[in-house]
Amino acid sequence: MEVTRSNFRESLPTISSAISKASFLAIDGEFTGLQKGVNLHAFDTPNERYQKLRQGSMDFLLMQFGLCAFEYEATTKRHIIRAFNFYLFPKPFSRQAPDVCFSCQSSSIDFLVSQGFDFNKLFREGIPYLTPAEEQKSRDALESKYNQLDMMSSPAFTSPTGADTAVAKGPIEIPSEHKQYVEDICKQVEELTAEGNTSQTLELKPTSAFQRKLVYQTLKLKFHAGLHLETKTNNNRQRYIVISKVKNAEDQKQKEESRKAAEMEELENAVGFSKVIRMISQSGKLVVGHNMMLDVLHVLHQFSCPLPESYEDFKSLTRCVFPRLLDTKLMSSTHPFKDWIINTTLGDLRKLLENKPFEKPVVESAEGFPAYTTDNEQLHEAGYDAFITGLCFIGMSKYLGTFQSPKKEHIPPSSPLIEPFLNKLFMFRVQDIPYMNLAGPDLQPSRDHVFHLSFPKEWKTSDISQLFAPFGNVYIGWLDDNSAFVSLYKKDEADRVLQNITTGDTFSVVAYKDFIERMQKSSSR
Amino acid sequence: MEVTRSNFRESLPTISSAISKASFLAIDGEFTGLQKGVNLHAFDTPNERYQKLRQGSMDFLLMQFGLCAFEYEATTKRHIIRAFNFYLFPKPFSRQAPDVCFSCQSSSIDFLVSQGFDFNKLFREGIPYLTPAEEQKSRDALESKYNQLDMMSSPAFTSPTGADTAVAKGPIEIPSEHKQYVEDICKQVEELTAEGNTSQTLELKPTSAFQRKLVYQTLKLKFHAGLHLETKTNNNRQRYIVISKVKNAEDQKQKEESRKAAEMEELENAVGFSKVIRMISQSGKLVVGHNMMLDVLHVLHQFSCPLPESYEDFKSLTRCVFPRLLDTKLMSSTHPFKDWIINTTLGDLRKLLENKPFEKPVVESAEGFPAYTTDNEQLHEAGYDAFITGLCFIGMSKYLGTFQSPKKEHIPPSSPLIEPFLNKLFMFRVQDIPYMNLAGPDLQPSRDHVFHLSFPKEWKTSDISQLFAPFGNVYIGWLDDNSAFVSLYKKDEADRVLQNITTGDTFSVVAYKDFIERMQKSSSR
Ligand SMILES: Nc1nc2c(ncn2[C@@H]2O[C@H](COP(=O)(O)OP(=O)(O)O)[C@@H](O)[C@H]2O)c(=O)[nH]1
Ligand SMILES: Nc1nc2c(ncn2[C@@H]2O[C@H](COP(=O)(O)OP(=O)(O)O)[C@@H](O)[C@H]2O)c(=O)[nH]1
Structure with a gap:
């Protein structure tokens, strides 16, 4: 089901009920870019990787979110699915709202349009969102505006936005070029309020903010009460003032109340998609994703709070928002799946899991939900990718059941068989640490057989291999044109390296540990 | 005329001829955002303003460029117009091409979509571009790749991109899970090259980059010459290898040559829109824009070179790329137009200039160009805005002619009457310096009557006015919640301010000059 600004509110109950019926949820995100200015490499530690993504990826926008809720129907032994895209x-919902700046990476944008992604729909129809802190700030701003208005003599003279500061800035002199304009308006208002005139409102032509300011201020001084002013926006996004007569204090108050209600509703809408993340979080359900580290980071950053500087704080935050996470990319590259699954790319994984020793899961779209099928692939639409991710999870869970005696048909997400895969995020392209462990300390494999090598930019793999040839094969993790980490396959040769390779004129070799120490020293200086 | 990636090359001659026939050119740009993280204010000096825009605006993309060429037809006394949008x-044209990251501001994007801007067209059909430096770098990369290939024993084994580094990295071991795959390919190639087989090529299925690498390396070792390998990209953007037989060295060479030619053509296309800017620059024609500072900065930054740190270097660069610039916003707010023109917004300016004492210019679209008219406004499409800007320039030039005796019907852009307005960029929302002077030193009005005031964030305009009331009216240039510049209307009261306002517990007043000095000291520390 496609959810945009226009059907978001009406869809909330459907979303909420899909979540509460689900035995688990699958998610996926699409972004406007991946990373910039940072260099992910094969020997990043989990903390280093976190810091790089925090600094290099959070400026991009998570702009499509896929949620697929899987409900297990015990009688039919199948899953009922409800997918949302x-x-x-x-969109800045008002002038107090944050005017978000975000980055785009041209390769990502190019990729998305080639997959048919509709950016016009995104920008026109995207659902807004606020973090809890932003929501609170907006609430406070509205409160303080109301308080200030209440204290003023003529609360009638208010505009829907920007009034608080504006009101208090006090009268300004009317520059000569605007005198005629303001006088004209006064005349029109005199006519409006003249006895016997039955018109109730007067719409002014769109004008500059400055002219509006002059109108507000002049009418306030000249007409005192009896008038209600409001600034509205026309289809061309020009702003204009509507002046309406108020009969009495009651009428006045009612007009105020209805404006407040409208503003509160506007704020409610602005909180927008963050509500869905709160629902997912509060459900406590298992949340499944494929290669989901960036998805988790973006969701927290965009809808909860800016990612904390400290890696440990990030872990606590994640545990708090998503108490049960499972990464199918990690699961599929771990025993017992590892041996069967050569390619853990989402599309390929799904196909592999339909063949022996695995079994294609039986699923059906719930009524009212358009059916996703694996027959026509819509990969890279977040809703579809979430659906496929869920299928992969079911396929792998089922396989775990075959080792039980008696063999189990259905492994629920709460099964202890799932435990070993929980709260571990796949570490993309890292050589020796398969996952970020959200539930405890990270793995710290020895890197005594890893060396940092710097060299002239003319060097190629073959030069490096040759240098290390005496110690057998090596894995080369390029850092840039001038340096790489080199890891020995034969770990027990490690001791011999520094004894035998003497740093030359053109290159230098340092033990991994010493290299890291130097880096830390120079960065803390 | 709309110009996108698909008709760009064929349009170049039309663009070139439009420019060379023109008596002047009008330009306009649309951006993905305006500025972030910097605070433009009413007392920015030209240098400060430049630095703020350089730091806060250049991450946004100039993504629509309007060019309108105005040709004066003396016989009919009208202008023939040729507008391009x-x-x-x-789009990264290859894997060596820069993968540009750019910023978007949600308010700007929201505004553009509300005006009907088509982002799908932009991202799918936008014309690419390279600065001269980027072009040179790509050329060098291709050169060095060819050189390296020439030195190799088996030049047949190359892929269109990434080959240079790849080739030289040397053979890697085939991991066990890929052995079967590679063997299969070898068998197929043996069949292909078997005597009597008349097939000329073999297309492999799309695979991972790693598998392609293994194929390249294995075939190179096993089959030596007689084969040509090329990596192609299918419609799903998956990459696959095409293996073709080569009859002899001649055939081989020809295949190489045609690949080089294709790559050179690809690079030519990648230079793209920068060619149009070079044409404009080389024409030496007058270039007119409305409120054009950001346009000029973006054009230089995106198509010439990153904006220089030094403001003086920026002036030289601008003079070099655009020797004759004219800003209609500045012109219309300068004597003798100032008195007639209350509103210098582009749309309003155009309307004002159609009425007495001005005269509506006579223009006609050239054959083959869709007619822009002022009847249905398409403001905020760059091509249309450039058209309107040109109209405004003609209107104002004509008016200058009426002061001549005898009265002149047509004032050409080379007229000395235009001189006073040349090479000055309007300074948006600056109080006392109307323009940035590209042709010489900037204005340095005295700011002895300007003060920097800091205060608690509860203060409003009225508090400030009250504080300064003893010295008459003031202009307040807000900096943020806690500070503002305050400028006296009665300049001769300046001396009395610091004598009479003693910095209190909650606020402090400093002369403008002293404030700037302190800032410079603290930033150079
Ligand atoms: N004195 C006074 N000025 C107001 C009031 N409301 C708005 N203004 C001023 O009028 C200007 C126009 O306000 P508004 O129409 O809301 O839109 P804006 O300028 O586009 O923010 C604002 O910039 C305010 O400075 C009010 O109640 N009293
Ligand atoms: N040994 C060798 N490897 C190559 C050659 N051309 C490409 N490769 C490798 O094969 C891989 C696949 O290359 P390519 O198909 O161009 O695309 P890519 O990986 O997607 O860059 C590259 O990453 C290179 O490392 C070649 O001529 N010789």
């Missing part, structure tokens, strides 16, 4: 865009 | 997007 949300378009997300931080 | 270019969509620009830095």
Whole structure:
């Protein structure tokens, strides 16, 4: 089901009920870019990787979110699926709202349009969102505006936005070029309020903010009460003032109340998609994703709070928002799946899991939900990718059941068989640490057989292999044109390296540990 | 005329001829955002303003460029117009090409979609571009790749991209899970090359880069010459290898040559829109824009070179790329137009200039160009805005002619009457310096009557006015919640301010000059 700004509110109950019926949820995100200015490499530690993604990826936008809720129907032994595809865009809902700046990476944008992604729909119809802190700030701003208005003599003279500061800035002199304009308006208002005139409102032509300011201020001084002013926006996004007569204090108050209600509703809408993340979080359900580290980081950053500087704080935050996470990319590259699955790319994984020793899961779209099928692939639409991810999870869970005696048909997400895969995020392209462990300390494999090598930029793999040839095969993790980490396959040769390779004129070799120490020293200086 | 990636090359001659026939050119740009992280204010000096825009605006993309060429036809006393509307997007043309990251501001994007801007067209069909430096770098990369290939024993084994590094990295061991795959390919190639087989080529299925690498390396070792390998990309953007038989050295060479030619053509296309800017620059024609500072900065930054740190270097660069610039916003707010023109917004300016004492210019679209008219406004399409800007320039030039005796019907852009307005960029929302002077030193009005005031964030305009009331009216240039510049209307009261306002517990007043000095000291520390 496609969810945009226009059907978001009406869809909330459907989303909420899909979540609460689900035995588990699968998610997926699409972004406007992946990373910039940072260099992910094969020997990043989990903390280093976190810091790089925090600094290099969070400026991109998570702008499509896929949620697929899987409900297990015990009688038919199949899953009923409810998939949602949300378009997300931080349209500034009012002038106090944050005017978000985000980055785009041209390769990502190019890739997305080639897959048919509709950016016009995104920008026109994307659902807005606010973090809890932003929501609170907006609430406070509204409160303080109301308080200030209440204290003023003529609360009638208010505009829907920007009034708090504006009101208090006090009268300004009317520059000569605007005198005629303001006088004209006064005349029109005199006519409006003249006895016997039955018109109730007067719409002014769109004008500059400055002219509006002059109108507000002049009418306030000249007409005192009896008038209600409001600034509205026309289809061309020009702003204009509507002046309406108020009969009495009651009428006045009612007009105020209805404006407040409208503003509160506007704020409610602005919180937008963050509500869905709160629902997912509060459900406590297992949340499944494929290669989901960036998805988790973006969801936290965009809808909860800016990612904390400290890696440990990040872990606590994640445990708090998503108490049960499972990464199918990690699961599929771990025993007992590892041996069967050569390619853990989402599309290929799904196909592999339909063949022996695995079994294709039986699923059906719930009524009212358009059917996703694996027959026509819609990969890279977040809703579809979430659906495929869920299928992979079911396929792998089922396989775990075959080792039980008696063999189990259905492994629920709460099964202890799933435990070993929980709360571990796949570490993309890292050589010796398969996952980030959200539930405890990270793995710290020895890197005594890893060396940092710097060299002239003319060097190629063959030069490096040759240098290390005496110690057998090596794995080369390029850092840039001038340096790489080199890891020995034969770990017990490690001791011999520094004894035998003497740093030359053109290159230098340092033990991994010493290299890291130097880096830390120079960065803390 | 709309120009996108698909008709760009064929349009170049039309663009070139339009420019060379023109008596002047009008330009306009649309951006993905305006500025972030910097605070433009009413007392920015030209240098400060430049630095703020350089730091806060250049991450946004100039993604639509309007060019309107105005040709004066003396016989009919009218202008023939040729308007172009270019969509620009830095699609990475190959894997060596820069993968540009750019920023978007949600308010700007929201505004553009509300005006009907088509982002799908932009991202799918935008014309790419390279700065001269980027072009040179790509050329060098290709050269060095060819050189390296020439030195190799088996030049047949190359792929269109990434080959240079790849080739030289040397053979890697085939991991066990890929052995079967590679053997299969070898068998197929043996069949292909078997005597009597008349097939000329073999297309492999799309595979991972690693598998392609294994194929390249294995075939090279096993089959030596007689084969040509090329990596192609299918419609799903998956990459696959095509193996073709080569009859002899001649055939081989020809295949190489045609690949080189294709790569050179690809690079030529990648230079893209920068060619149009070079044409404009080389024409030496007058270039007119409305409120054009950001346009000029973006054009230089995106198509010439990153904006220089030094403001003086920026002036030289601008003079070099655009020797004759004219800003209609500045012109219309300068004597003798100032008195007639209350509103210098582009749309309003155009309307004002159709009424007395001005005269509506006579223009006609050239054959083959869709007619822009002022009847249905398409403001905020860059091509249309450039058209309107040109109209405004003609209107104002004509008016200058009426002061001549005898009255002149047509004032050409080379007229000395235009001189006073040349090479000055309007300074948006600056109080006392109307323009940035590209042709010489900037204005340095005295700011002895300006003060820097800091205060608690509860303060409003009225508090400030009250504080300064003893010295008459003031202009307040807000900096943030806690500070503002305050400028006296009665300049001769300046001396009394610091004598009479003693910095209190909650606020402090400093002369403008002292404030700037302190800032410079603290930033150079
Ligand atoms: N004195 C006074 N000025 C107001 C009031 N409301 C708005 N203004 C001013 O009028 C200007 C126009 O306000 P508004 O129409 O809301 O839109 P804006 O300028 O586009 O923010 C604002 O910039 C405010 O400074 C008010 O109640 N009293
Ligand atoms: N040994 C060798 N490897 C190559 C050659 N051309 C490409 N490769 C490798 O094969 C891989 C696949 O190359 P390519 O198909 O161009 O695309 P890519 O990986 O997607 O860059 C590259 O990553 C290179 O490392 C070649 O001529 N010789």
